[in-house]
Amino acid sequence: MDTHLIEQAAGPTPQDYKSEVKPIWCPGCGDYSVLAAVTRAFATMGLEKHNTAVVSGIGCSSRIPAYTSAYGFHGVHGRALAAAGGLKLARPELTVVVFGGDGDGFSIGGNHFLHACRRNVDMTYVVMDNQVYGMTKGQASPTTEPTWCESKLTPEGTGVNPIQPVQLAIACGANFVARGFSGDPNGVAKLIVEAIKHPGFSVVQVLSPCVTFRPEQKGWKSAVHPYGREPTEDPALAMRAALEDDGFGLGIFLAGNRLPFAPAGKAVASIDELEQEFAV
Amino acid sequence: MTTARVQNGASSVGLFLAHAVELESEAADRYDELADSLEAYNNVEVAQLFRDLAGYSRKHRDQVKSIADEFGPLPKVAPWEFQWDHTAESPEAAAFENAHYLMTPHHALKMAEVCELQGQKYYAAVASETKDPTVATLAREFADEEGGHVELVRRWLERYPTPPEGWDEDPDPPNYSE
Numbered sequence: 523m524d525t526h527l528i529e530q531a532a533g534p535t536p537q538d539y540k541s542e543v544k545p546i547w548c549p550g551c552g553d554y555s556v557l558a559a560v561t562r563a564f565a566t567m568g569l570e571k572h573n574t575a576v577v578s579g580i581g582c583s584s585r586i587p588a589y590t591s592a593y594g595f596h597g598v599h600g601r602a603l604a605a606a607g608g609l610k611l612a613r614p615e616l617t618v619v620v621f622g623g624d625g626d627g628f629s630i631g632g633n634h635f636l637h638a639c640r641r642n643v644d645m646t647y648v649v650m651d652n653q654v655y656g657m658t659k660g661q662a663s664p665t666t667e668p669t670w671c672e673s674k675l676t677p678e679g680t681g682v683n684p685i686q687p688v689q690l691a692i693a694c695g696a697n698f699v700a701r702g703f704s705g706d707p708n709g710v711a712k713l714i715v716e717a718i719k720h721p722g723f724s725v726v727q728v729l730s731p732c733v734t735f736r737p738e739q740k741g742w743k744s745a746v747h748p749y750g751r752e753p754t755e756d757p758a759l760a761m762r763a764a765l766e767d768d769g770f771g772l773g774i775f776l777a778g779n780r781l782p783f784a785p786a787g788k789a790v791a792s793i794d795e796l797e798q799e800f801a802v
Numbered sequence: 803m804t805t806a807r808v809q810n811g812a813s814s815v816g817l818f819l820a821h822a823v824e825l826e827s828e829a830a831d832r833y834d835e836l837a838d839s840l841e842a843y844n845n846v847e848v849a850q851l852f853r854d855l856a857g858y859s860r861k862h863r864d865q866v867k868s869i870a871d872e873f874g875p876l877p878k879v880a881p882w883e884f885q886w887d888h889t890a891e892s893p894e895a896a897a898f899e900n901a902h903y904l905m906t907p908h909h910a911l912k913m914a915e916v917c918e919l920q921g922q923k924y925y926a927a928v929a930s931e932t933k934d935p936t937v938a939t940l941a942r943e944f945a946d947e948e949g950g951h952v953e954l955v956r957r958w959l960e961r962y963p964t965p966p967e968g969w970d971e972d973p974d975p976p977n978y979s980e
Contacts (some may be wrong), residue, residue, distance in 0.1 A: 535832075537831075541876055544841070544842065545835075545838060545839065545842070546842045547835065547839065548839070548843075548903065549839040549840055549843060549845075549901035549902060549903050549905070550839075550898055550899050550900065550901040550902060551839075551898075552898070552899075554835050554839065554898055555898060558831065558835070562881045564882065566880050594853060659977070659978070660977065688864045697901070705890060705898075706890035706891065706898070707881075707890075707891060708881040708882040708884065708890065709882055711881050711882060712880070712881070712882040731899060733899060733901075734976060734977045735977055740899045743899065
């Protein structure tokens with residue numbers, strides 16, 4: 523609590539990082555709280571808006587770039603990490619934060635997720651996980667439990683095991699892996715700050731209920747609990763903890779020490795030369 | 803009564819007032835977010851009610867800031883360092899998950915009633931726990947004020963009785979599975 527000794531400085535406020543565009547998420551959606559968490563995190567860090575990029579794919583949660591006042595890129599379905607990785611490597615001085623949902627991240631963008639983890643570019647990925655495709659009216663996603671049968675497409679459930687984002691991220695080489703809950707926006711803000719500060723590729727899974735298609739997820743509020751262990755830099759220990767967890771443990775599982783991926787630091791061509799290749 | 807959860811806010815006047823400002827700020831932001839979301843669903847009446855509640859919270863925040871001015875600059879506290887009384891965020895931040903696109907003023911006021919009660923409980927916990935006489939005096943005053951807000955919301959609720967069953971029925975619901 524040493525920060526309490528510091529007098530209040532005239533720094534940015536969370537409101538400074540919100541755009542004029544109003545969210546159109548459903549009333550009660552957990553994504554509102556994630557947006558609040560993000561803006562609180564940015565304000566706490568005092569990020570410069572012109573040096574911050576918010577990148578997303580497609581889905582309800584991927585609307586976040588429109589709702590923030592930093593630079594934003596609302597990309598192609600599942601390709602947010604590819605776009606964000608390119609941006610970070612081209613402009614390493616930027617703080618790059620990527621947002622998306624469980625479908626965008628683990629199904630359409632599943633392959634990109636694996637390689638983003640192993641490549642370990644210094645950026646942060648916040649996955650707002652509601653275990654359903656909400657924008658397309660409620661189909662099972664890669665993180666949906668096998669017995670969920672509310673969609674007409676899967677009337678008897680999917681029958682397949684869901685992806686476990688924390689375990690997958692650790693296995694594939696992400697350097698920082700954490701889980702938060704949208705019902706605790708201040709806790710999520712802290713995780714996002716830690717994730718941005720940590721070198722390399724950081725993954726923050728945020729359990730964010732879809733009150734429209736998964737109203738039973740309101741019960742997550744009483745299901746979540748502190749993960750209960752100190753963060754480790756050892757992926758093996760982090761993996762064991764993740765395997766023993768019930769999927770509702772909140773906190774930092776892994777804060778690894780892999781060096782971030784960095785290019786040679788020398789441009790292979792000038793901007794003018796590159797532009798020539800695109801000239802029509 | 804808990805003693806550990808409100809430790810920060812009870813330890814000094816500066817930290818107590820920082821908590822009080824944050825309590826109202828988060829409440830106002832949440833009401834505004836709820837107003838925005840209800841506006842998007844054209845539930846104009848409830849959206850306006852949430853907007854009004856946000857205005858009241860900002861007014862209370864400014865009142866706390868005026869009091870804080872007498873005690874010098876407030877300490878800087880990261881959002882996650884605030885300690886509330888068994889809530890993860892400001893006790894007056896309305897529970898988002900209880901919002902519904904067809905909700906009525908009655909439901910909105912019930913949410914507000916819970917917020918004001920939680921605010922009153924928080925201040926009472928600080929008053930009970932603190933060893934600082936100034937904090938105790940301020941916390942008791944704030945708890946009384948929150949008690950007044952509870953009564954006010956309850957009077958408003960008399961104008962908006964519980965709606966009949968079926969208030970959330972929609973012949974063309976947005977969650978019709980495809």
